[in-house]
Amino acid sequence: MFKRIKATETPRVSFSFEGQPIEASTGDTVASALMLSGQTHFRNTPISQSERGPFCMMGVCFECLVEIDGIPNRQACMIPVREGMVVRRQKGAIGVETE
Amino acid sequence: MKACDLAIIGAGPAGMAAATEAANAGLSVIVLDEQPAPGGQIYRAIETVPEERRKILGPDYAHGAGIAQAFRNCGATYIPEATVWNINPDLSIDYSRHGGSAQVSAKHLLIATGAVERPTPLPGWTLPGVTTAGALQILLKAHGGVGDDVVLVGSGPLLYLLAQQMIAAGKPPKAIVETIDRERYIKAARHLPRALAGFGYLRKGLSMMRQIRQAGVPRFSGAHDIRIEGVHRAEAVVFSVGGKAHRIETTSVALHQGVVPNQQATRLLGCDHAWNESQRCFVPKLDVFLESSIENVFVAGDGAGIAGAKSAAMRGRLAALRVAQKLGHSNGADIRALQADLKRDEAVRPFLEALYAPSRDILQPADETIVCRCEEVTAGAIRRAVDLGAPGPNQVKSFLRSGMGPCQGRMCGLAVSAIIAERRKEEPEAIGYYRLRPPLKPLLLSELAQLEPEATRSEPL
Ligand code: FES
Numbered sequence: 001m002f003k004r005i006k007a008t009e010t011p012r013v014s015f016s017f018e019g020q021p022i023e024a025s026t027g028d029t030v031a032s033a034l035m036l037s038g039q040t041h042f043r044n045t046p047i048s049q050s051e052r053g054p055f056c057m058m059g060v061c062f063e064c065l066v067e068i069d070g071i072p073n074r075q076a077c078m079i080p081v082r083e084g085m086v087v088r089r090q091k092g093a094i095g096v097e098t099e
Numbered sequence: 100m101k102a103c104d105l106a107i108i109g110a111g112p113a114g115m116a117a118a119t120e121a122a123n124a125g126l127s128v129i130v131l132d133e134q135p136a137p138g139g140q141i142y143r144a145i146e147t148v149p150e151e152r153r154k155i156l157g158p159d160y161a162h163g164a165g166i167a168q169a170f171r172n173c174g175a176t177y178i179p180e181a182t183v184w185n186i187n188p189d190l191s192i193d194y195s196r197h198g199g200s201a202q203v204s205a206k207h208l209l210i211a212t213g214a215v216e217r218p219t220p221l222p223g224w225t226l227p228g229v230t231t232a233g234a235l236q237i238l239l240k241a242h243g244g245v246g247d248d249v250v251l252v253g254s255g256p257l258l259y260l261l262a263q264q265m266i267a268a269g270k271p272p273k274a275i276v277e278t279i280d281r282e283r284y285i286k287a288a289r290h291l292p293r294a295l296a297g298f299g300y301l302r303k304g305l306s307m308m309r310q311i312r313q314a315g316v317p318r319f320s321g322a323h324d325i326r327i328e329g330v331h332r333a334e335a336v337v338f339s340v341g342g343k344a345h346r347i348e349t350t351s352v353a354l355h356q357g358v359v360p361n362q363q364a365t366r367l368l369g370c371d372h373a374w375n376e377s378q379r380c381f382v383p384k385l386d387v388f389l390e391s392s393i394e395n396v397f398v399a400g401d402g403a404g405i406a407g408a409k410s411a412a413m414r415g416r417l418a419a420l421r422v423a424q425k426l427g428h429s430n431g432a433d434i435r436a437l438q439a440d441l442k443r444d445e446a447v448r449p450f451l452e453a454l455y456a457p458s459r460d461i462l463q464p465a466d467e468t469i470v471c472r473c474e475e476v477t478a479g480a481i482r483r484a485v486d487l488g489a490p491g492p493n494q495v496k497s498f499l500r501s502g503m504g505p506c507q508g509r510m511c512g513l514a515v516s517a518i519i520a521e522r523r524k525e526e527p528e529a530i531g532y533y534r535l536r537p538p539l540k541p542l543l544l545s546e547l548a549q550l551e552p553e554a555t556r557s558e559p560l
Binding site for chain 1: 133135140144147151152155215216225226227228229230231233234235237238239241242243244245246247248268269270331332350351361472473474475504505506509510541543
């Protein structure tokens with residue numbers, strides 16, 4: 001379980017993940033906020049539907065993909081949390097083909 | 100389209116130091132970086148980190164504050180939250196930002212995109228709860244988060260640094276499972292005399308080890324047959340040491356087998372790369388001023404070969420001075436001194452590279468192990484494709500879709516090249532690497548649609 005080393009004094013931000021309210025700190029990314037509230041399952045793979053969560057936290061692996069405010073394939077580790085965001089797990093095919 | 104003398108991609112130590120040096124020499128400089136604030140991964144959140152956390156992270160991290168401040172004050176145009184998705188041969192650069200796209204054009208380009216973690220394919224490495232060690236360090240640096248039952252697995256200085264920082268944060272790792280064995284110490288020892296020139300690094304390393312020992316963190320050396328068990332998420336790490344089986348329960352496994360240059364930009368541009376056997380990765384071919392095989396394209400920082408944050412800043416300055424010299428803004432007087440400093444700073448590397456060489460388990464994963472995480476392609480499938488005649492990564496890619504997912508091979512490229520090389524009994528250099536095409540990152544259609552109308556490939560610089 002991940003915890004903050006000290007309850008930070010930064011203002012709180014709240015958003016939802018799969019309909020559930022999540023409390024975050026300003027300065028959090030969607031991924032850090034979810035990890036720090038105990039979430040591990042961010043998406044299912046398009047091939048085997050297996051569960052995945054953040055792996056690199058630096059924008060490289062694309063394992064943290066979620067749907068944010070209706071837009072799919074967003075990198076949760078690169079996107080700062082905003083009040084009232086609606087975040088859902090990424091299911092199924094991913095993004096623009098690259099070739 | 101904005102034009103400049105020098106465009107820099109990446110605002111880590113190399114990018115920041117280069118921008119500062121170049122702007123001070125009177126060059127017009129544009130810095131594009133993916134993060135919202137300067138620092139790169141090594142100095143992530145350096146400008147906003149609370150005092151308490153800065154202490155936990157230690158003086159090497161805190162050193163980044165001065166570099167970031169100088170960068171902020173240097174007069175370079177800094178464009179944060181910019182994702183570069185294409186670099187054209189005329190050195191115009193397409194990037195997306197806040198849902199739209201734009202372009203800058205440059206006379207010279209410095210690629211300072213740093214390192215990524217070496218792929219670490221192991222059974223179970225795709226389970227939620229398994230991350231890179233770097234990911235947990237980012238969680239700590241940028242967000243003050245730390246796990247309470249983390250098991251660190253692998254090899255390399257970052258593992259011990261992270262352990263030390265977790266100890267300082269009051270949450271020591273549950274265990275460190277090391278893939279290096281005694282033999283490796285003996286192999287590394289012959290590099291010691293040269294490494295003594297980098298005595299500061301050795302002393303720091305020893306002090307790190309002492310703190311880990313004093314905190315009572317269990318260490319397992321020479322671990323083999325490592326796998327991560329779990330159904331919906333990581334539940335335990337299983338491994339053997341000298342024939343004895345171990346199982347440690349945990350919800351968080353951090354893997355690390357060293358870092359390697361991020362090749363996306365240099366590969367996209369078609370820069371020549373060489374295989375570095377000691378670092379076991381591809382490194383762009385550079386001259387003594389860090390200019391690549393493509394004229395006016397420079398590479399600095401760990402992207403030029405792994406050497407750490409201090410060297411990264413020096414390399415950034417060196418490349419900037421060279422560009423300034425080419426443009427007649429500098430007589431290049433400092434270049435030689437910088438080259439000498441770099442040599443001294445890098446003296447410890449052969450020792451570290453020999454000691455922390457990646458484990459065979461991850462270099463030649465078992466057939467069932469997933470290598471390409473995006474498309475779920477196993478090592479066995481890659482070997483079969485090779486047996487069926489695929490001579491290199493690009494043919495394997497069209498057979499199996501490995502490297503065709505959203506990460507574009509960032510997480511599997513090196514592993515795939517190494518598996519093919521071993522199967523074909525050839526050198527990795529002969530096997531090569533994935534061919535990269537734009538966009539470097541998947542784009543939203545809206546990001547393409549909003550491209551500035553005047554920005555075209557044929558526009559003169
Ligand atoms: S966790 Fe790797 S891209 Fe977000």
